[in-house]
Ligand code: HEM
C-alpha cells in the first residue's frame with residue numbers, strides 16, 4: 001500500500017529552495033554584474049523558504065515535523081553503524097542521517113543568505129571577512145548538496161525505491177517488516 005509521506009508544502013518548499021540555491025550559486029559565480037538582482041532575489045527566496053519550512057517543522061503534517069525526524073545522536077550513530085554493516089532499516093520519513101543533513105542544509109542556506117545580505121548593507125559594508133565568509137559558505141553548501149544527492153541516490157538504491165519521485169508525488173511504500181515510521 002502506498003501512503004502520503006510528504007505534504008504539499010514540504011514538496012513545494014523543497015523544490016523552491018533547491019531552485020533558489022542553484023540560481024544563487026550559479027549567478028554568484030558566472031553572471032555579469034547587472035545580474036546582481038537575480039543573485040540577491042534568489043538568496044532572499046532561499047531564506048524565505050527556509051524560514052517557512054522551519055515554522056512548518058512545528059505545525060506541519062507528521063513527517064514534516066522536526067520532532068519526528070531529528071533523532072538523538074545515539075540513534076544517528078546506530079544508524080550509521082548499521083549502514084556500514086549493510087543492514088540499516090528503511091525509514092518512512094527522513095532517516096537519521098538525512099534528518100541531520102536537512103538541518104545542515106537549512107542552516108547553511110540561511111547563513112549564506114544572511115552574510116550576503118549583511119555585506120550589501122551600509123552597516124557592514126567593506127568588511128572583507130564577511131565577503132570571505134559568504135564565499136566559504138557558498139562552497140560549504142555546494143559540498144552539502146553533493147552529499148545530499150549522494151545520500152538520496154544511495155538510499156534509493158539500497159531500499160529499491162525512487163525517493164526523488166516521492167519528493168514530487170509525496171507518496172511512498174507504506175511501512176513493512178522492520179521499517180521505522
Ligand atoms: C540546492 C539544492 C538542494 C537543496 C538545498 C536541498 C535540500 C533538501 C532539504 C533541506 C531536504 C529536507 C526536506 C524537508 O524535510 O523539507 C531535502 C530532501 C530531499 N531532497 Fe533535496 N535539496 C536540493 C536538491 C535536490 C535535488 C536536485 C534532488 C533530486 C534529484 C533532491 C532530492 C531530495 C529528496 C528525494 C529528499 C527527501 C529525502 C528523503 O527521502 O529523506 N534534492 N532536500
Ligand code: HEM
Pocket residue numbers: 020021024025028029033036039040042043044046109112113114115116117118119120134135138139141
Ligand atoms: C542561497 C543563497 C546564496 C548563495 C548560495 C550565494 C552564493 C554566492 C557565491 C557563490 C558568490 C560568488 C563568490 C565568489 O566571488 O567566488 C556570491 C557573491 C555575492 N553574493 Fe551571494 N549567495 C547567496 C545569497 C546572497 C544574498 C541574499 C545576497 C545579498 C542580498 C548576496 C550577495 C552577494 C554579493 C554582493 C556577492 C559579491 C559578488 C556580486 O555581487 O556579484 N548573496 N554569492
